[in-house]
Amino acid sequence: MKATQGRPFYLIPYYLWIALFVIAPIALIAYFSFFDLSGNFTLDNYKNFFTSVYLQMTLSSFWYAFLITLFSILIAYPTAYWLTKTKHKQLWLLLIIIPSWINLLLKTYAFIGIFGLYGPANNFLETIGIGRLQILFTDFSFIFVAVYIFIPFMILPIFNSLDKLNPALVDASRDLGASPWTTFRRVIFPLTTGGVKSGIQAVFIPALSLFMITRLIAGNKVITLGTAIEQQFLVTQNWGMGSTIAVFLILFMFIIMILTGQKEKGGSANGKTR
Amino acid sequence: MKELIRAAIVLIAVSALLMYGVSFLERSTAKSGSGSITVYNWGEYIDPELIAQFEEEHNIRVIYETFDSNEAMMTKIEQGGTSYDIAVPSEYAIEKMKENDLLLPIDHELIPNLQNIDPYFLDLPFDPGNEYSIPYFWGTVGIAFNPTLLEGQTFESWDDLWNHTLEQEVILVDSAREVIGMGLNSFGYSLNSTDPAELREATDKLKEIGPNVKAIIGDEVVEMMRNEEAAVALTWSGHAADMMWINEDIDYIIPEEGSNLWFDNMIIPSTSTNVEGAHAFINFMLDADVAAQNADYVGYATPNAAAVELMDPEVVSDERFYPSEEIRDRLEVYENLGLEMLGVYNELFLEFKMDMQ
Numbered sequence: 001m002k003a004t005q006g007r008p009f010y011l012i013p014y015y016l017w018i019a020l021f022v023i024a025p026i027a028l029i030a031y032f033s034f035f036d037l038s039g040n041f042t043l044d045n046y047k048n049f050f051t052s053v054y055l056q057m058t059l060s061s062f063w064y065a066f067l068i069t070l071f072s073i074l075i076a077y078p079t080a081y082w083l084t085k086t087k088h089k090q091l092w093l094l095l096i097i098i099p100s101w102i103n104l105l106l107k108t109y110a111f112i113g114i115f116g117l118y119g120p121a122n123n124f125l126e127t128i129g130i131g132r133l134q135i136l137f138t139d140f141s142f143i144f145v146a147v148y149i150f151i152p153f154m155i156l157p158i159f160n161s162l163d164k165l166n167p168a169l170v171d172a173s174r175d176l177g178a179s180p181w182t183t184f185r186r187v188i189f190p191l192t193t194g195g196v197k198s199g200i201q202a203v204f205i206p207a208l209s210l211f212m213i214t215r216l217i218a219g220n221k222v223i224t225l226g227t228a229i230e231q232q233f234l235v236t237q238n239w240g241m242g243s244t245i246a247v248f249l250i251l252f253m254f255i256i257m258i259l260t261g262q263k264e265k266g267g268s269a270n271g272k273t274r
Numbered sequence: 275m276k277e278l279i280r281a282a283i284v285l286i287a288v289s290a291l292l293m294y295g296v297s298f299l300e301r302s303t304a305k306s307g308s309g310s311i312t313v314y315n316w317g318e319y320i321d322p323e324l325i326a327q328f329e330e331e332h333n334i335r336v337i338y339e340t341f342d343s344n345e346a347m348m349t350k351i352e353q354g355g356t357s358y359d360i361a362v363p364s365e366y367a368i369e370k371m372k373e374n375d376l377l378l379p380i381d382h383e384l385i386p387n388l389q390n391i392d393p394y395f396l397d398l399p400f401d402p403g404n405e406y407s408i409p410y411f412w413g414t415v416g417i418a419f420n421p422t423l424l425e426g427q428t429f430e431s432w433d434d435l436w437n438h439t440l441e442q443e444v445i446l447v448d449s450a451r452e453v454i455g456m457g458l459n460s461f462g463y464s465l466n467s468t469d470p471a472e473l474r475e476a477t478d479k480l481k482e483i484g485p486n487v488k489a490i491i492g493d494e495v496v497e498m499m500r501n502e503e504a505a506v507a508l509t510w511s512g513h514a515a516d517m518m519w520i521n522e523d524i525d526y527i528i529p530e531e532g533s534n535l536w537f538d539n540m541i542i543p544s545t546s547t548n549v550e551g552a553h554a555f556i557n558f559m560l561d562a563d564v565a566a567q568n569a570d571y572v573g574y575a576t577p578n579a580a581a582v583e584l585m586d587p588e589v590v591s592d593e594r595f596y597p598s599e600e601i602r603d604r605l606e607v608y609e610n611l612g613l614e615m616l617g618v619y620n621e622l623f624l625e626f627k628m629d630m631q
Contacts, residue, residue, distance in 0.1 A: 037613045053625050060631060112494065117503045134442060136503075137489040219489020220448060223627050235345050235450070236620045237613055 026250065033243035045244035054228070054245070061224040062252075065207035068146045069154075072203050073196065075147065076154035080195075083155070084162045093159065100152045108216050111145050112136065115217075137219035145217045146207060153202040161195030162188075197260040205253050225249050310335035311359040311551040314351075316538070317342060317493070318516075319362065319411075321571035328558050334551045342492070343449075351376055357545045359552040365400040365537050368407050369610040377406040378542040384553040387560035394599065395537065395577035400607070407539035408556050411574040413511035414597065414605060415452055415534040422523045423505040432460040432529045435506065436479075440486045445498065445507040448490045450616075450623035451608060452534070453480065456508060459531050466609045470618075477622045484630045499524060510536075511595055515573030526594045528601065535605035537577070 036042045048054070083092050099107070113119050115135040122132045135141050165188065173183040209226035220227075225245055232242030313325075317340040325336050339356070341347040344367035351358060352374065363371065371377050382388055385408065395409040417429045427439065435444055435456075446453050455465045457476030467473060488504060498504045499517040507513075514526035540559065542552045558564060565581035570589075575596050576582065582590045590596050597605075611619075 037617065053621065053628055056628055057624075060628075116498075116501065118501060134488075215448060215491055216494065219445075219491055220627055221487075221489065221630055223624070223631070228624065231620060231624070234349070235343065236617045237345060237349065238617050241617075 029243045029246050029250070031243075032239050033247050035240045037238055037240065042240075045240045048241060049244055049248060057223055057225060057228060058248070058252075060222070061208050061226075064143070064146075064210075064222060064224065065204050067143055068150060068207045069200055069204045071143060071147045072150050072154040073199065076151055076158055076199060077196070080155050080158040080162055083159050089163070093156075096155055097152050100149075104149060105212065107149065108145065108213055111141070111148075111217060115141050136217065137221060139218070139222065142213065142218040142222050145213055146210060149213075150203045150207065154199040157198035157202065158192065158195040161192040165191055200260050201257065204256060208252060209249055309548050309551055310337055311548050311555055312337040312339065312356060313555065314339050314341060314347060314356075314358040314361040314543075316340060316362060319538075319572055321568050324559075324564055324568055327564070328555060332551070332554050332558070334548075334554065336555075348376070351543045351545060354545060357547045358543050359546040359548050360555055361541055361543050362410050362538050363541060364608070365398065365539065366608040366610040368539060368541060369400045371541070371543075372401070372406060373610075376544050378544055378546060378549060379405050380408060380542060380556070381553060384550075385557045385560065387557050387562075390560055390562055390565070390578050390580035392577050392579040392582075398537065398607075400537075400610075401539070407541045408560065409577040410538045410540050410559070411512070411569070411572065412535070412537045412577055413574045413595070414528050414536070415455070415508070415510055416514065416526055416528040416594075417506065418499060418509050418514040418517055418524055418526045419506045420499065420502060420521070420524050423502060428525070429506075429527050430530055432456055432531055434529075435486065435508070436483050437486075440506060442486065442488050443505045444483070444486045445488050445495050445504045445509075446490045447495065447508055447510075448492050450619040452508065453490075453626070454619050454622055455534060456480070459529065459533060462531055465532075465534055465606045466611060468611060468615055473618065473622060477626055480626045481629045484626075487630060490627065512572065512574035515595055519573065528594070528597060528605070532604050532606060535602055535607050537607070538574075 033045055034041055034043070036044060079096075083089055083096075086092055115121050117132055117134070117136075121135055126132055169187055169191070170183060173187045174180075178186065208224065209229070210224050211226035211230050214220060214222045214224055214227050225248070229242050229245050229249070232238045232245065236242075311334055313336055315338070319340075320338075325338060328334070329336055339358075341350070344363050347361060347363060348367060348371060350356070351361060351371075368377070382404075388404075388408065391409055395412065396404055401407045417432075417435065419427075419429055421428060424439075424443070427437075429435075446456075451465075454473065454476055457480040458465055458467050458472065460479065461472070461475060463469075463472045463476065467476075491498075493513075495504070495507050495509055496513050496516045499507055500520040502521070509517075511526065511528075514524070517524045518526070540556050542549060542556075546552055559568065560578060562578065562580035562584055565576050565578035566584040569576035569578075569581060569585060573595075576585075582596075593601065
């Protein structure tokens, strides 16, 4: 062993943590993915992943994660922008964050009631003359609930980067004759892409591996990679196949991290709010 | 910084106090009895009053935990961790646990109430001589439906679920063997089929039911049927009984082509640290009065003949929940097909789910 001279010893806990709880689990997942049910070394799991069922599932996972992220941005950006203009920023921000303190399953169960055939949502539709619709177990309900759950994670980074934006730049743009739209397009948005990227990371990646909501809200009519992993580990007890799907999920996440990686300053991913 | 340290100290002090409190509480309850047993059971599968009664009569504290699938239960027992003294797996899971040496033999001398059990439910193929397991409840898989929501439509066979009038009405249970089994049964094939051609045929037929499927969910189905959110469900007999308890319009049938007959049984896992207490618990649950009260509460069929005598004759003569031996002979018990086959069933189930999208 080499002496760690030059390296401050207080980094040891950090390295230990990374080795034990980040590298070791990933290595184990990669290791397990090469074994079949009877513990023999095999590449069949990988071959199996490239069959139509799993490829189709990967595509649909990406599609739904994309929709969830898109709607999150569409709602979060204006909200974050409006937040920076209000008087009591921190209070409003708190109100947006508070729902994320409530357990995810609890919120999901609440939506089963709200979207139910005789729930408040349908009572409202009935009153305004549209009549009762099947809301639960549709794509709409799935995306709605997922967006609701993820939205705080999109608003926070966007809010941070908008809040840090120097108002003088916006004034300057106006003084030089830019229309509000041009100001937004050429000044505000480019300077806050960092926040948007962090938001995408915080929403798209977990959305890829959503499960539970797929059953409770979408009635298993939406199948994501997360559902498949859960099934392989808990029901089929095929740890090899479950690990293989997990390996691909990690790969996809890695690619997304690179694509949305940050080179310059801008929004902070760690949600620092001063 | 000072504030941070102060906050940290307060947090640590409070946690330490709470931990001490917990250990104190645990010690005081443990002292009052001759130890404790940990019971691992399905959710909603016992009358909680009976646990209290057992604790009082035997001075044994009961730690009660629940699971929602045989597979999850087995995984947890296999990993050790918690020393469960009682678990209630289904028959095919018992076969598998036996193979993996996860069971302790049961001493029949310590369970005099075993005589209460209907001999039909003893000495079954999955556990000859009941060496490792004692029957707890039994039931079937079938169709629960609400005729008032379906213009009086009724059901007799599995094929009725494919009827075009049922678009977006049918709820399936999120379990591979039940759903693929429905496909197999509709062709008259065995529920334990391992023939790839038969399984393929069943899956292809299942894909045609896609437009009728409203959702594939778990226990939530009970609430949805009660609230008339759903009209038809593939479900277990006990779930159907739960539904009817609240909503009297609901009916339940066992399709004529046949279906699954299952038995849940009490076992003592090899992790047990209080084997004596576990025997006492099994014997207690087999007592005629206790079993009758439990069956009343849970809604599944009890194999306890002495308890059946004590129960409402209207309930125990209901062929939907206590099918006669003649009907039972038409039904099939799941066999342990091995992990490979379980994997195949699950892949097919996944294929069916993906096809619905």
